[in-house]
Amino acid sequence: MEIILAKHSGFCFGVKEAINRTYEVIEQYKGTNKKIYTYGPLIHNKQVTDGLEKMGVYSTESLDNIEEGSIVIIRSHGVPKAFYDEANEKGIEVIDATCKFVRKVQETAKNSHEKGSKVVIVGDKNHPEVIGINGWCDNDAIIIESIEDAERINLDNICIVAQTTITNEMWEKIIEVFDRKQINSEKNNTICSATEARQLSCEQTAKEADAMLIIGGKHSSNTQKLYMISKKYCENTYFIETKSDLPLNDLKKYNKIGIAAGASTPEWIIKEVITVMSELSFHGETDNTKENTSENQMYDLMEEIEKSLIIPGKGEIVKGTVIQVRDNEIVVNLGIKKDGIIPKDEISSNLTLPLTNMFSVGEEIEAEVLKTDDGEGNLLLSRKKLNANEDWNDISESFKNKSVIEVKVKNKVKGGVVAAYKDITGFIPVSQLADKYVENIDEYVGRVLPVKITQLDKKKNKVIFSHRVLLEEEKAKNVEKVWNSISEGDIVEGKVMRFTDYGAFIDIGGIDGLLHISEISWGKINHPSDVLKIGQKIKVKILSMDKENEKVSLGLKQTTEEPWKILEQKYKIGDIVEGKVVQIKEYGLFVEIEPGMDGLVHISEIAHKHVTNPANEVKIGEVVKVKILDIDKENKRISLSIKETIEKPSEEPVKPIEPVVEPSEEVKEDIPEEIS
Numbered sequence: 001m002e003i004i005l006a007k008h009s010g011f012c013f014g015v016k017e018a019i020n021r022t023y024e025v026i027e028q029y030k031g032t033n034k035k036i037y038t039y040g041p042l043i044h045n046k047q048v049t050d051g052l053e054k055m056g057v058y059s060t061e062s063l064d065n066i067e068e069g070s071i072v073i074i075r076s077h078g079v080p081k082a083f084y085d086e087a088n089e090k091g092i093e094v095i096d097a098t099c100k101f102v103r104k105v106q107e108t109a110k111n112s113h114e115k116g117s118k119v120v121i122v123g124d125k126n127h128p129e130v131i132g133i134n135g136w137c138d139n140d141a142i143i144i145e146s147i148e149d150a151e152r153i154n155l156d157n158i159c160i161v162a163q164t165t166i167t168n169e170m171w172e173k174i175i176e177v178f179d180r181k182q183i184n185s186e187k188n189n190t191i192c193s194a195t196e197a198r199q200l201s202c203e204q205t206a207k208e209a210d211a212m213l214i215i216g217g218k219h220s221s222n223t224q225k226l227y228m229i230s231k232k233y234c235e236n237t238y239f240i241e242t243k244s245d246l247p248l249n250d251l252k253k254y255n256k257i258g259i260a261a262g263a264s265t266p267e268w269i270i271k272e273v274i275t276v277m278s279e280l281s282f283h284g285e286t287d288n289t290k291e292n293t294s295e296n297q298m299y300d301l302m303e304e305i306e307k308s309l310i311i312p313g314k315g316e317i318v319k320g321t322v323i324q325v326r327d328n329e330i331v332v333n334l335g336i337k338k339d340g341i342i343p344k345d346e347i348s349s350n351l352t353l354p355l356t357n358m359f360s361v362g363e364e365i366e367a368e369v370l371k372t373d374d375g376e377g378n379l380l381l382s383r384k385k386l387n388a389n390e391d392w393n394d395i396s397e398s399f400k401n402k403s404v405i406e407v408k409v410k411n412k413v414k415g416g417v418v419a420a421y422k423d424i425t426g427f428i429p430v431s432q433l434a435d436k437y438v439e440n441i442d443e444y445v446g447r448v449l450p451v452k453i454t455q456l457d458k459k460k461n462k463v464i465f466s467h468r469v470l471l472e473e474e475k476a477k478n479v480e481k482v483w484n485s486i487s488e489g490d491i492v493e494g495k496v497m498r499f500t501d502y503g504a505f506i507d508i509g510g511i512d513g514l515l516h517i518s519e520i521s522w523g524k525i526n527h528p529s530d531v532l533k534i535g536q537k538i539k540v541k542i543l544s545m546d547k548e549n550e551k552v553s554l555g556l557k558q559t560t561e562e563p564w565k566i567l568e569q570k571y572k573i574g575d576i577v578e579g580k581v582v583q584i585k586e587y588g589l590f591v592e593i594e595p596g597m598d599g600l601v602h603i604s605e606i607a608h609k610h611v612t613n614p615a616n617e618v619k620i621g622e623v624v625k626v627k628i629l630d631i632d633k634e635n636k637r638i639s640l641s642i643k644e645t646i647e648k649p650s651e652e653p654v655k656p657i658e659p660v661v662e663p664s665e666e667v668k669e670d671i672p673e674e675i676s
């Protein structure tokens with residue numbers, strides 16, 4: 001006969017805490033007259049409660065019969081809020097051993113009730129835990145025990161919580177009903193992780209076994225649920241409280257017997273059952289080898305139980321199964337009496353995803369023990385150090401293969417920034433942040449940058465990252481691509497980057513080409529900025545290229561039709577047209593009559609009067625009327641005249657000479673000598 005023990009059997013965290021607390025209180029008041037009570041049986045296990053009674057700790061169902069000054073221990077199921085007030089009034093001291101998971105459900109119910117939501121508790125309305133939760137929302141909650149109960153609810157704005165020991169199957173079915181009815185609800189799956197793990201391992205064991213023994217108190221809700229689960233997968237399931245309930249005759253028929261135990265079943269009861277089963281096994285056999293096998297199996301199982309009582313020490317690396325993923329932590333079952341908790345910030349300092357996206361229930365993980373008790377009875381675990389090893393491996397690989405990794409810039413420091421790859425921090429010198437001058441380092445803080453590792457010294461914990469190397473490599477690749485894709489004569493798009501007196505530099509996909517001033521316009525311009533703006537996108541023609549020396553000459557005017565070609569169709573000698581003054585010289589001025597086509601107005605053709613300086617007569621940009629005097633197609637010259645468009649002013653009329661009249665003799669005498 002083979003005996004298999006479900007992985008998660010026996011006391012859960014909450015029960016164990018309540019028992020330990022009770023023993024502490026007994027120890028503390030030993031030898032005093034203090035009366036100690038538990039509010040209801042501490043756990044649903046007669047053997048344990050009988051043992052407590054022997055130590056003078058009795059269970060009570062009411063505070064009425066308790067003397068003032070006594071102590072009442074609240075068991076893991078918790079109590080309604082009113083209980084504390086009543087005890088206080090009666091002068092009874094309360095020792096609160098409510099399980100932290102139950103406490104959380106009470107708080108959720110209380111907060112939602114205070115906010116005006118209707119609290120719905122999925123569970124057994126007579127169970128003390130459910131009565132307790134209801135008592136935290138003024139006994140106003142709706143308690144549903146079945147799908148039919150859920151179907152009857154037609155309220156909106158409800159807050160659903162679960163008794164910690166119901167099955168996940170039940171919870172999901174109830175939630176399905178609310179979802180189908182489109183009831184606006186806040187769903188809090190408050191089923192305890194220990195319960196989930198216990199139920200799952202019971203199911204797995206039942207699937208393998210020919211018969212199942214479920215050990216636990218007859219009144220224990222979670223043991224009853226285990227019985228139901230087991231029965232579903234193994235017809236021959238027996239509910240026993242102790243070894244004396246074992247159906248020995250029946251059990252002899254089976255080859256493989258599974259054992260699962262409720263959260264309130266002490267280890268010693270499980271051990272006793274295993275011992276009897278093992279004896280039954282080898283008394284039924286005659287073969288010595290089989291005897292030894294059965295005996296060994298018993299010791300293995302005992303060892304397994306013993307092992308589950310050993311708590312790993314600080315710094316130990318432990319392996320476990322994820323049994324719950326919460327927003328701020330994950331709960332790991334380590335196959336021992338305590339669960340492990342990994343808070344969010346002990347998973348990684350650089351979490352970018354919610355925990356629910358990173359972990360799933362059932363996943364096996366490793367972690368390091370930080371504390372053997374996090375203050376709530378759990379082992380505090382961390383994955384940071386383990387991650388750090390993995391992270392260093394990634395970094396070493398990346399350094400070796402010159403591959404790219406992503407880092408997050410954390411903060412500015414002297415000469416650069418600190419950046420982190422997961423849990424490893426390194427330095428990016430300011431010169432390596434970009435492929436151009438960085439004016440404001442602060443702009444990089446908080447950004448995720450792809451980088452390459454340029455220096456690595458694991459012993460000194462030193463890593464230097466460079467974003468610039470990557471940018472330059474990418475640029476070089478792009479430039480190579482551009483060189484391979486362009487040819488002389490191509491028209492390409494470019495961006496005006498900067499000006500010089502002799503032209504403009506245009507970026508054509510990573511290559512800076514020169515657009516000489518003479519290639520900008522068919523006409524005359526004084527400076528590239530007369531026609532172009534920095535940042536402007538333009539189409540340019542590749543006039544010549546020299547890949548070896550990385551030089552490209554560009555033309556802009558070549559992208560438009562040469563104006564001389566349309567000159568003949570549009571203009572003839574003698575035409576009077578309007579144009580813009582584009583250049584002024586000592587010998588005359590140039591007037592643009594078509595974009596890029598200028599004609600010269602010689603100084604002698606500016607005005608009818610004598611002009612000594614053309615700049616005194618017109619301004620750059622002024623629009624003037626000109627007459628076409630000559631078109632020299634061969635030399636691409638046009639002669640223009642402004643004065644020919646203006647009427648020649650007439651000569652000054654000659655004033656008729658007035659006849660001279662001799663003054664009389666008297667007047668003559670009055671004329672001063674100088675005049676006469």
Ligand code: SF4
Nearest residue numbers: 012014099101164192
């Ligand atoms: S089953 Fe879970 S919730 Fe209930 S007492 Fe045990 S640990 Fe606490």
